[in-house]
């Protein structure tokens with residue numbers, strides 16, 4: 175028994191070293207954000223963007239237009255069937271449309287299909303749930319919702335990239351195939367913030383988003399300009415962990431989460447109001463991109 179534990183640890187150490195080397199040497203294919211996604215992202219980030227401007231960009235991408243139509247006809251936006259893009263956009267509204275565009279820009283573009291498809295799906299659901307929770311926190315505080323939604327949606331972007339890198343390492347090295355899934359998931363948690371930060375820099379994302387991706391696990395000690403966003407994301411993650419949506423049974427708030435909520439001015443009554451829509455909408459919203 176003692177030998178098996180030793181071998182297991184050594185395998186994990188070797189895999190950790192291989193992964194760390196690949197990240198340090200940036201030996202991973204940087205996922206590409208599609209051109210239209212970048213364009214819509216740019217338009218959506220403009221606070222003055224109108225429905226008409228976003229519509230003009232949407233019209234260039236049939237897949238995205240189809241997804242907007244699907245969203246408008248889903249249970250999220252109740253009403254009679256909407257047959258046209260213009261009607262769909264009107265029903266969803268500017269703010270909801272921007273959020274759909276963000277989801278489209280970042281989902282599915284970051285990882286190829288591989289043995290951990292089921293994990294990718296869970297990561298995506300978590301990201302969407304976190305984005306909804308951040309949206310709820312921002313609304314409760316009377317703040318703009320767009321940056322919190324986008325920041326929470328992308329903050330764990332390093333996870334799908336890390337697990338894809340690990341799937342590649344396992345393909346190349348027979349020994350690594352002996353590592354079980356919990357080991358692989360642990361390694362993802364270990365490197366995802368650093369890896370995500372590197373990719374975010376290559377994508378030239380705005381600094382607040384790059385920081386959110388790279389430093390979200392140090393939210394409480396982060397004192398940069400994006401502290402408010404960072405705390406919002408930490409609070410959102412604590413909320414989805416509380417709901418049992420973070421791949422583990424429901425968890426109590428940690429001391430850090432309580433401190434984050436206190437600094438954000440979010441109290442118990444707010445939290446109850448935030449949790450309900452996250453629980454109700456996360457799966458629906460995540461499935462819109464399928």
Ligand SMILES: [Fe+2]
Nearest residue numbers: 329330366390
């Ligand atoms: Fe994370």
